Amino acid sequence: MGNANRQPTTISDIARLSGVSKRTVSRVINNSPKVGKATREKIQSVIDELNYRPNAQARGLAAGCSYLLGLIYDNPDGLYIDEVQRGVLSVCRGLGYELVVHPCDWRSDTLTSEAIGFVNRSKLDGVIVLPPISEDNDLAGAFRKAQVRYVRLAAIALDTADRVVIANERSAVAAMAEYLVNLGHRRIGYIAGPEGRKSTRERLEGFCDALAKHGCAPCEDMIARGAYTFESGIACARTLLERPEPPTAIFASNDEMAAGVIYTAQEMGMKVPGDLSVAGFDDSMLATKIRPSLTTIRRPVREMARLATKKLIASIDGREDEARVGVFLDPVLIIRDSTRSIHWWREVNSHPEGS
Numbered sequence: 001m002g003n004a005n006r007q008p009t010t011i012s013d014i015a016r017l018s019g020v021s022k023r024t025v026s027r028v029i030n031n032s033p034k035v036g037k038a039t040r041e042k043i044q045s046v047i048d049e050l051n052y053r054p055n056a057q058a059r060g061l062a063a064g065c066s067y068l069l070g071l072i073y074d075n076p077d078g079l080y081i082d083e084v085q086r087g088v089l090s091v092c093r094g095l096g097y098e099l100v101v102h103p104c105d106w107r108s109d110t111l112t113s114e115a116i117g118f119v120n121r122s123k124l125d126g127v128i129v130l131p132p133i134s135e136d137n138d139l140a141g142a143f144r145k146a147q148v149r150y151v152r153l154a155a156i157a158l159d160t161a162d163r164v165v166i167a168n169e170r171s172a173v174a175a176m177a178e179y180l181v182n183l184g185h186r187r188i189g190y191i192a193g194p195e196g197r198k199s200t201r202e203r204l205e206g207f208c209d210a211l212a213k214h215g216c217a218p219c220e221d222m223i224a225r226g227a228y229t230f231e232s233g234i235a236c237a238r239t240l241l242e243r244p245e246p247p248t249a250i251f252a253s254n255d256e257m258a259a260g261v262i263y264t265a266q267e268m269g270m271k272v273p274g275d276l277s278v279a280g281f282d283d284s285m286l287a288t289k290i291r292p293s294l295t296t297i298r299r300p301v302r303e304m305a306r307l308a309t310k311k312l313i314a315s316i317d318g319r320e321d322e323a324r325v326g327v328f329l330d331p332v333l334i335i336r337d338s339t340r341s342i343h344w345w346r347e348v349n350s351h352p353e354g355s
Contacts, residue, residue, distance in 0.1 A: 006131075008319075025043055054166050067098060068098050068100055071127070074133055082285075083098065083303070088305045091310055097125075100122050116146055125149065152164045153304055172299070181214045187249075188247055189224070190204065190251050193228050195225065227251070233264075249342075252279070256284075257280070279294070279296060283299065292336070294336050295338045296334050298333075313340060
């Protein structure tokens, strides 16, 4: 009852209790670098104690920005998009930003005008762009011309350090190639992603180059072209496994296609990993839910999204040095139950039980 008529906490209250000016409080709320650490901590302590939440509209007017970030994407992998959004929102929540998402068609002739229109209509402070759209240099150029702040997630160095976060995918697929070769596999199939994407080329070239170094470069009939979907994984697996000399291992360049490979192999009466080792890429939530659990490459998608968001907000705040920090992140090989040494399987079958 006593709190029913209590007036909401204001910046003036925070300033009075902290012993500073309203401008200093405003700078802390807006994450300005112009406040010393001790003063910032004192003001933040008062803000936390009073559970103060600034009015978004008033805050935006005072700071000259909307506190809205955009996410532009065209990707069939819903698990990937979910990981990205979780990474972005983990940063936005702490800094008072909201996220607006915008799916679109990366092959559309109107992509650039549509993206610029989205930014203007939504009054965004900046955007994060996901592959394959992030690979469009014309769009990036249009953003720069229109003075739109942006950060791209990518597989290669497409832009300046403040505008890109890169997963070193070429080294990651090379590690997978070495791992499969060390298991004794020599006929290794590969399911690539859609043509025209830089990530597709990086993964394919990196994997083939690594296999060549180990003396087992894949023939053309060991490479199939997928679409990063479960269904395309099924189709590509059937094509590879119906070869006169089928592969003993298949590396699919994302987890959804790898799941399609496991499904197809089992439908054809094959045992995974006994008759066929299968590996994927991404380490999505799917990787531990299918059986057998999937050997894969953990791309740090959520961390990439977190870093991209921090870069973007640092750029918005004028902290350019911070925006240029941290560009490359390394994926990690994760070994699970879907791969096995070919020598182990041959040894077991050469000594059947009871012989």
